Amino acid sequence: MSLRDIIIAQISTQGPMRMDDYMSMCLLHPTQGYYTTRPPFGTQGDFITAPEISQMFGELIGLSLAQAWLDQGAPASFTLAELGPGRGTLMADALRAASRVKGFIDAAQITLLEASPALRQVQAETLNTYTPHWIDSIDALPEQPTYLIANEFFDALPIRQFVRDDTRWRERQVGMQDGTLAFGLGPAQPQPALAHRIEDTKDGDLIEDCAAAAPILSTVSTRIATHGGAALVFDYGDWRSVGDTLQAVHDHAPTDPLIEPGHADLTAHVDFEALLNATVPCTPSRVTPQGIFLERLGITQRAQTLAKTLSGAALESHIAAHRRLTHPQEMGNLFKTFGIVPKGAAMLPGLET
Ligand code: SAH
DSSP states (O other), X not given: OOHHHHHHHHHHHHOSEEHHHHXXXXXXXXXXOHXXXXXXXXXXSSBOOHHHHOHHHHHHHHXXXXXXXXXXXXXXXXXXXXXXXXXXXXXXXXXXXXXXXXTHHHHEEXXXXXXXXXXXXXXXHHTGGGOOEEESSGGGSOSSOEEEEEESOGGGSOOEEEEEETTEEEEEEEEEETTEEEEEEEEEEOOGGGGGGSTTOOTTOEEEEOTTHHHHHHHHHHHHHHHOEEEEEEEEEESSOOSOOOEEEETTEEEOTTTSTTSSEEEOOEEHHHHHHTTXXXXXXXXEXXXXXXXXXXXXXXXXXXXXXXXXXXXXXXXXXXXXXXXTTTHHHHEEEEEEEETTSOOOTTOOO
């Protein structure tokens, strides 16, 4: 039975499905989910992420976190964590760069939150020299100083969508029409959790809500506030976005999110306001465009050094990668980053409060 048939059977018996349930099934269904069945990244996969574009991305993040570790007195034992590590490339590049900081690697216990067994396997291979271990839920993050990375993790978490109807909201759902999956709207209902969106929306506007994001970041923030550490989050999105940002990508091209469940990557823009609200026990930085952050950390100097070892097609692709990560019309502006540190601690290099 295909995932599409499973979803249709469920809708036939239980009625239209919430968007977050649809997204969860498409991405993480145990046998037919998008992430569970394949490693989707890289030029061979459906989309490419910053660490897969160039090693410079992970290197600069590794050095930024290592500097924060030094700034906080170089704790002798700490968790170096990543949420949704993909192929493990970012972590491998970060560790290689940070190995130049004396004591960092020996003190680090690599901890990965990853839902996909297929990707855990790839991460195990990429990071085999560092003996990483995996956790199933954010609550399992050890009670010790925690330095954490999340790149394109929050955009993969399931969202709900609501269309404003006077002061109430109609939830966008996946149902059936003429034998195929189709979007529809549920009845108008009050949504107390969306009260703050009445002020910046009008009748008919669509907004998105990712209930899973805040508790995860809140747990991370509590660990960091209690034991020390820092986190760096990268993603694409806005401050309280309005409009449908659900996006399906297959083979590097946009596709219909309903057409072949489980075959396309599904993401939605993150709401940086909701994320920052969850960092309360810590000090967050300003939300900063990825390009500016990488420039401040010296990506251009690093690119020039690497360029000296390259020629021909490899040099051209290296120059293109630098541009792709930083240029405002490529990933430089669309992707944004923020960091968090304990109150009173120095902010991560490249960011400001
Ligand atoms: N950070 C990587 C991969 C981004 S894709 C990179 O930049 O290349 C999203 C990652 O999050 C994948 O590894 C995916 O399997 C994982 N993921 C998605 N939803 C998850 C969840 N609910 N819990 C844990 N991991 C999840």
